[in-house]
Amino acid sequence: MGSLRLRRSFRAAAAVLVTTFVLAGCASTPAAQPAPAPSSSLPDATPPPTPEATGPVAAFGGACENVLTSEQAVSILGAGAMEKEAWFEEVSSPAAGRLQSLPITTLGGIECEWVAAEGAELPEGMSSISIVALPADAVVEVDFTEAFCEPSYDAVNCRMSRAHDGVWLMARAGWYLESAPVEQLDAALTAAAANLASFPPPVASVRDAAWWELPSCDDVAAGIRLTELLRADFHSGFWEGSPQPEHKLLDDAGVLRLCPWSTDVTHLAPEDPSHIVTLEIMPGAAVWWDDVVTHPSASPVTIAGAEEGIIVNNRDVLATDGVNVLRVYSGDAHEDDSGLIVPLAERALAVLNGS
Structure with missing residues (x-):
């Protein structure tokens, strides 16, 4: 599953200040009475609480460069490692680029992948590393706290996951691995977790009646x-x-x-x-x-x-x-x-x- 950057528009509320002017009459009217002393019970000046986000709010601000910096990717995959979109544009015509559908974004998630340079010194069969991030409460019955490998078409991918500050992070290594590259998986998870604090927490979209139910x-x-x-x-x-x-x-x-x-x-x-x-x-x-x-x-x-x-x-x-x-x-x-x-x-x- 590949990656696309999520574009979000944020609407700012404008406050309108209305000032009322009271004009006095002419001198033939009685003298104005002193204004009453101000009441000690003033209106609460505390601004109303910011409404909770209804989603989606993408993890890491929706940008793969926020998930792992280029320096972090290089430290895991070696010199020459690059984010997959940049890699794909280098090895193929941009016009032939991959069309990605990203339902993971509906959950406030993101998925990003980095590709190692040819000849990088990595465990046998490893050529890339991916990170998936989601709100932790959106993840059920998927747990890779212990690294786990399984086939995918003609490849074998290995996964490892952990939760950090309410965010579920999963690292996936590929391409054809005989055993889990625990060192690289752990390093990717540790680096991504360290970057989380710089961005708002992910929020999933709120389902409403207009959403399709999933048929068989x-x-x-x-x-x-x-x-x-x-x-x-x-x-x-x-x-x-x-x-x-x-x-x-x-x-x-x-x-x-x-x-x-x-x-x-x-x-x-x-x-x-x-x-x-x-x-x-x-x-x-x-x-x-x-x-x-x-x-x-x-x-x-x-x-x-x-x-x-x-x-x-x-x-x-x-x-x-x-x-x-x-x-x-x-x-x-x-x-x-x-x-x-x-x-x-x-x-x-x-x-x-x-x-």
């Missing part, structure tokens, strides 16, 4: 008539690999439901292509929509039922109804999958909005 993937597949779209039966679940702890965490928190599907090629007509498609349902995620639409390869696209939609590289669609966000993307090598993912997005929006 089977119910969505039936509602959008997925067999009709794929022109074949399909498999539910990852084509390869497995759900990661971050997916479970966001699903348990009610901000992401990931639905991966793939064509059952055993019942595919010879003239029809196979497909791997993934649907991401993200209640309340429109809070970070402005960050998504600025992607260098994003183009506007009309999606029935959406307030706004974008498409990237003809294989990645996001749509919002102004509160929630839906993403559909293809894992195929076809040059243009818009004829599949746009109708799929439109049908999914209709299902989610009960129309």
Whole structure:
């Protein structure tokens, strides 16, 4: 899961001072009586308390350079380490940059990754380190206080977590590790924890009635008539690999439901292509929509039922109804999958909005 910077607007309240002028009459009126002595019970001059933030307020101010400084990243990964967005721009065309959906931001969280330079002296198989930060009360049933490694597609990632001042921090090391690099994981967590005090604590968005409820993937597949779209039966679940702890965490928190599907090629007509498609349902995620639409390869696209939609590289669609966000993307090598993912997005929006 990658990173994008969260943009926030803060509205300042303006105080209006109203002064009333009283004009006196002419000399024919009786002399004015002395004004009464001021009352000893003066109004309370203490300003009202600042309302509690309703969220989201991003951890570390929403910026990866606040999570780990460049010096801290270098101390963990060695000389030449850089934040992944900068690394990606260096090794690829910026216009081909990754389109990231970040439901973690809905929880007031942030996820950042740093990549080691080639040849860095690190434990065998380690090439990067990531930090995930969330309000501690948003995290349930995910605990890596002891370092733990597990496969992810063709990689093995190792994770370790701790809570600090009401913030849950998780460090993740990759790429193909035989054992947990405890020294680097611990150093990353310690450095991030030390930086927390410089920024406001994270706050999750407050759920309201306009947020989608998370339906089961089977119910969505039936509602959008997925067999009709794929022109074949399909498999539910990852084509390869497995759900990661971050997916479970966001699903348990009610901000992401990931639905991966793939064509059952055993019942595919010879003239029809196979497909791997993934649907991401993200209640309340429109809070970070402005960050998504600025992607260098994003183009506007009309999606029935959406307030706004974008498409990237003809294989990645996001749509919002102004509160929630839906993403559909293809894992195929076809040059243009818009004829599949746009109708799929439109049908999914209709299902989610009960129309």
